[in-house]
Amino acid sequence: ETGVTQTPRHLVMGMTNKKSLKCEQHLGHNAMYWYKQSAKKPLELMFVYNFKEQTENNSVPSRFSPECPNSSHLFLHLHTLQPEDSALYLCASSEGTDYEQYFGPGTRLTVT
Amino acid sequence: AQKVTQAQTEISVVEKEDVTLDCVYETRDTTYYLFWYKQPPSGELVFLIRRNSFDEQNEISGRYSWNFQKSTSSFNFTITASQVVDSAVYFCALSEAITGGGNKLTFGTGTQLKVEL
Numbered sequence: 001e002t003g004v005t006q007t008p009r010h011l012v013m014g015m016t017n018k019k020s021l022k023c024e025q026h027l028g029h030n031a032m033y034w035y036k037q038s039a040k041k042p043l044e045l046m047f048v049y050n051f052k053e054q055t056e057n058n059s060v061p062s063r064f065s066p067e068c069p070n071s072s073h074l075f076l077h078l079h080t081l082q083p084e085d086s087a088l089y090l091c092a093s094s095e096g097t098d099y100e101q102y103f104g105p106g107t108r109l110t111v112t
Numbered sequence: 113a114q115k116v117t118q119a120q121t122e123i124s125v126v127e128k129e130d131v132t133l134d135c136v137y138e139t140r141d142t143t144y145y146l147f148w149y150k151q152p153p154s155g156e157l158v159f160l161i162r163r164n165s166f167d168e169q170n171e172i173s174g175r176y177s178w179n180f181q182k183s184t185s186s187f188n189f190t191i192t193a194s195q196v197v198d199s200a201v202y203f204c205a206l207s208e209a210i211t212g213g214g215n216k217l218t219f220g221t222g223t224q225l226k227v228e229l
Binding site for chain 2: 101
């Protein structure tokens with residue numbers, strides 16, 4: 001595999017479910033990111049990790065819980081979500097500060 | 113706070129026409145980076161270019177060219193001889209370094225480009 005991969009690509013979950021999104025980067029990058037893309041809204045940065053340490057939490061509700069076990073893997077744990085959390089969740093990685101970010105294909109999440 | 117404005121919500125052109133996508137940004141930083149990304153219907157954002165605030169030279173890559181003008185805080189993107197495969201949403205973004213590592217991208221709302229035969 002090359003680049004940034006995300007699984008699953010599509011996810012439908014109820015408001016009481018617990019699920020996790022997975023991201024893996026094969027680029028040797030140090031930083032990883034989660035973004036949320038809702039219809040008709042700009043991409044919103046959610047979390048940033050650099051060398052496994054969280055460096056940014058953009059006021060994300062606690063029902064979203066990130067985990068970064070190493071520089072290549074990033075997870076987003078989801079629990080008790082709301083319908084308005086339905087969106088495309090994009091993972092990205094970069095070599096470091098000021099470098100371009102490379103994005104995965106995203107997970108299309110629907111909360112019912 | 114940083115801000116990126118892409119005033120054109122949607123542009124439709126006929127194949128082989130040239131098209132320019134506008135991007136205007138606001139920042140108080142003296143050093144910053146600007147980016148353009150392409151998002152085809154498949155959803156994945158594809159990196160196109162990164163530009164340092166100190167480098168105002170225009171850049172050309174095949175049919176793509178970028179015009180960075182610091183005086184007007186603009187970083188416009190031109191596609192020459194557009195093709196149907198260019199149909200996508202294009203995002204301009206501004207970078208802000210994060211203490212501790214990584215960088216925060218502020219994206220514009222995107223411009224939907226439709227290229228028709």
